Amino acid sequence: MTNTNLLNIAKNAMKKSYCPYSGFRVGAALLCEDDIVFTGCNIENGAYSPSNCAERTAFFKAISEGYTKFEKIAIVGGHNGKFQNFCYPCGVCLQVMNEFCDSDFLIILIDENNNIIEKKLNCFLPFGFNL
Numbered sequence: 001m002t003n004t005n006l007l008n009i010a011k012n013a014m015k016k017s018y019c020p021y022s023g024f025r026v027g028a029a030l031l032c033e034d035d036i037v038f039t040g041c042n043i044e045n046g047a048y049s050p051s052n053c054a055e056r057t058a059f060f061k062a063i064s065e066g067y068t069k070f071e072k073i074a075i076v077g078g079h080n081g082k083f084q085n086f087c088y089p090c091g092v093c094l095q096v097m098n099e100f101c102d103s104d105f106l107i108i109l110i111d112e113n114n115n116i117i118e119k120k121l122n123c124f125l126p127f128g129f130n131l
């Protein structure tokens with residue numbers, strides 16, 4: 001699965017975002033072993049704290065379906081679905097990745113000029129907490 005394909009899947013997932021409070025749509029596409037992809041979008045809540053990020057939606061869908069080997073994730077996001085800057089994953093999502101992924105798990109991001117970042121998880125979170 002190429003990064004471009006995975007980013008396109010993430011862009012489609014972004015359309016499903018439920019974000020009436022922030023207006024910030026995020027989509028994620030998580031590549032598991034055997035070329036299986038799980039998508040995710042952010043899902044907000046009027047009580048705010050029950051909201052879930054797109055990345056964690058994708059991870060929790062995959063894990064709850066029995067997929068636990070992960071290669072890479074593509075993430076896109078922006079106000080009203082127009083992505084401009086890279087949508088870096090938040091610290092909570094990085095910690096979830098730290099729980100389930102090796103340090104060479106790849107995070108792929110794109111900006112409005114089609115610049116692509118592909119970096120390892122340990123670049124974003126070099127000292128993740130582990131029990």
Ligand code: THU
Nearest residue numbers: 022024026042053054088089090
């Ligand atoms: N959001 C994500 O889905 N992923 C991130 O990595 C950062 C933020 C969502 C949460 C919220 O619904 C909206 O973006 C604005 O913070």
